[in-house]
Structures are given as structure tokens and as C-alpha cells.
Amino acid sequence: LAKTTQPISMDSYEGQEVNITCSHNNIATNDYITWYQQFPSQGPRFIIQGYKTKVTNEVASLFIPADRKSSTLSLPRVSLSDTAVYYCLVGPLVPFSSNTGKLIFGQGTTLQVKP
Amino acid sequence: DVKVTQSSRYLVKRTGEKVFLECVQDMDHENMFWYRQDPGLGLRLIYFSYDVKMKEKGDIPEGYSVSREKKERFSLILESASTNQTSMYLCASSLRGSDGYTFGSGTRLTVV
Numbered sequence: 173l174a175k176t177t178q179p180i181s182m183d184s185y186e187g188q189e190v191n192i193t194c195s196h197n198n199i200a201t202n203d204y205i206t207w208y209q210q211f212p213s214q215g216p217r218f219i220i221q222g223y224k225t226k227v228t229n230e231v232a233s234l235f236i237p238a239d240r241k242s243s244t245l246s247l248p249r250v251s252l253s254d255t256a257v258y259y260c261l262v263g264p265l266v267p268f269s270s271n272t273g274k275l276i277f278g279q280g281t282t283l284q285v286k287p
Numbered sequence: 288d289v290k291v292t293q294s295s296r297y298l299v300k301r302t303g304e305k306v307f308l309e310c311v312q313d314m315d316h317e318n319m320f321w322y323r324q325d326p327g328l329g330l331r332l333i334y335f336s337y338d339v340k341m342k343e344k345g346d347i348p349e350g351y352s353v354s355r356e357k358k359e360r361f362s363l364i365l366e367s368a369s370t371n372q373t374s375m376y377l378c379a380s381s382l383r384g385s386d387g388y389t390f391g392s393g394t395r396l397t398v399v
Contacts (some may be wrong), residue, residue, distance in 0.1 A: 180399070206387060215291075215377050215390025216330070265383075277322070277330035 176260045176278035183284050189235045190247045192281050194260030197241050204260040205236060205243045210280070216259060220245070271286075291391040293378050299397045308394050310378030317383040321345075321353065321359035323374040324393075330377065337383065338363055357362040368376070368398045 177195040177224040184190045204223050207217035219260040220227055222243070232259070247254060257280040294309035313321065319333040322345075332345030334353040342353050350372060354362045361380075365372055375395050379388040 190321075212391075213393070213395075215379070215393050217390070218387030221387055277332075279327075279329045 176262055178258075178260050178278050178281045180279065181282045181284065183286060184192050184250055185248050185286050186251055188272075189248050190254075190256055190283060192245045192247075192260075192283070193242055194245070194262075194278070195242045196260070196262045199240050199262055202264045203262050204265055205234065205240075206263075207232070207243075207245045208259045208261060208277075209232065210257045210259065216277075218256075250283075250285045252287060255283060257282050291378055293391040293394045295375075295394050297393065297395050297397075299399060300365075300368050302369060302398055304366045304368045304398075306366075306368045306396065306398075307377075308363040308365075308376055308396070310363070310380075310391060311359055311391070312361075312380040312390075313359065314353045314380070314382075315358065316380035316389075317358070319355065320379040320381075320383045320388065321351075321361065321363045322377045322379065323347070323375055325374050333363065335383050341375050368396075370398050372396065 174266050204221055206221040207219045210216040216286045219233045220229055220232050222236050225235050235244040259277050259280045261277055291312045300306050317339050318376055321333040322330045323331045329372050331347050333347055334342055334345050336342045336355040339355055339358050352364045375393050377393045378391040381388045
């Protein structure tokens, strides 16, 4: 099972670019990498997903090296409202049986954006 | 926008009670999931379902069961609630092969 490791917490200031790295050494061939954002008392919200190289959307960029053993979520010019917990998720798009593929949420990274 | 609705935001139940947590999604998603979230433990998968009447155990199924009689509804059942099941319960859904899950707002269950 692909386990993820992220920093427990990070601090940043408004207007800075924030990069959060996730390690997933045991990622499988059919696994995708997905990042979620969670505010207190809310369910996680999908941010971005990728398989390899670079993916960009209106919110963030996701960088995945060729070996896919890690990934980096990049948030450009953060604001106070980006203060949240960010989860890196590794797993197949289609859940298989519990023996062959499970989606695992790591502990998440608590990002604190300061003014 | 896909909406995942959990029937209760807050719930207080007594030890030994049978508890039903309901989740409904309105976008014809095949996959549905139940997680619980606890401080220091993150989100843990309890059960998931990838089709009507299908269910698969997640990481921590003990003490729980699920029901998926209709595509849009996925129920989590605590057969006999215990205090260690006090938690935030999150339901999610996704299209088969989709690019992400949509989560509900969660149900904070307290068992006393």
C-alpha cells in the first residue's frame, strides 16, 4: 500500500509561493496523486490531481518527478484564506477490492498563512 | 456542482444505540465512501461502495456496517454505538475513473 509522508506543518506569509512536498516511495503503477484542502469543520475539497510531470489549474500546480516517488503541491501567492490542512492522497482512480488498492489519507500538512 | 449531503451535522447518541448516518449525492456517482476523522489520526476509510448493493471494507470496518440500496444513497450503520466511535464522519462520492472525490460537510457524532 502506498503510504504518504508530508510535513506536519508549514508557515508562510501572504503573497508568497508555498510548496508542500509529499513522499510516496511505494506508489504503484496505476496510482494517481491527488491533493485536497480542508478547512475546520468542513469536508476536504479536491484541489488537483496528476499522474506524472506537471499539472496546473486555476488554483495550484502539481509537480511529479519521473520516478513518481514524491510530488510537490505549489500554491502561488497565498492569502490568509489558504490557511488550511492539505492532504496528499495516492491511489487508483477506481477503488479495487480492499486487498488490491486502497486510498490512504496521510496526516496532512497544516499550512498557516500569516499577514 | 456535485452535492453530497449528510443528514445531520451534529448527533448525540447513547452507548448501545443503533445509529444511522445517511449520505445522499445528486450527480449519479458510482463510488461512495465513508471516512472518520480523528485528531492526530487523519482520515480513515471505513467502507466504500463502487456500485449499488456492493460494498468493500476499508481500514477500520469493525463496529460498522453499510447499506447501498440506491445509487444516490450510502448509509453507515453503527450497530451498537460505543464511546470510541465518537468522531467526525465524512461521506464522499466520485465518478468511476474521475479526477477527485466530493466530500460532504461531515457529521460530528458524540456517543455518551
